[in-house]
Amino acid sequence: MSINLIYTQLKKTQTAVARLNEDGSHSILVNLNKPLDAQRVSVLHELGHIKHDDFHSEKHINLIERIAHDRELDEDIDEEFFYHVVNSKDV
Numbered sequence: 001m002s003i004n005l006i007y008t009q010l011k012k013t014q015t016a017v018a019r020l021n022e023d024g025s026h027s028i029l030v031n032l033n034k035p036l037d038a039q040r041v042s043v044l045h046e047l048g049h050i051k052h053d054d055f056h057s058e059k060h061i062n063l064i065e066r067i068a069h070d071r072e073l074d075e076d077i078d079e080e081f082f083y084h085v086v087n088s089k090d091v
């Protein structure tokens with residue numbers, strides 16, 4: 001399954017947001033206005049959600065987030081990545 005990394009502008013409070021697409025792939029929207037190290041930590045956090053299939057979890061979101069924040073961040077994920085940069089000036 002593939003993951004689309006989309007570098008774009010998000011709300012000031014957001015660094016990265018993961019979405020489950022209709023075709024079963026995932027997109028991670030990354031706020032390109034945030035520092036690179038913050039982007040990296042957030043992308044790994046969102047990858048954790050994808051890896052652990054949190055989108056299909058019936059646990060309460062607060063519990064999902066608590067588990068997610070206790071996880072070791074690791075890059076060992078068997079997915080194909082696609083990179084996109086969406087600059088709002090081009091839209």
Ligand SMILES: [Zn+2]
Nearest residue numbers: 045049065068
């Ligand atoms: Zn989270």
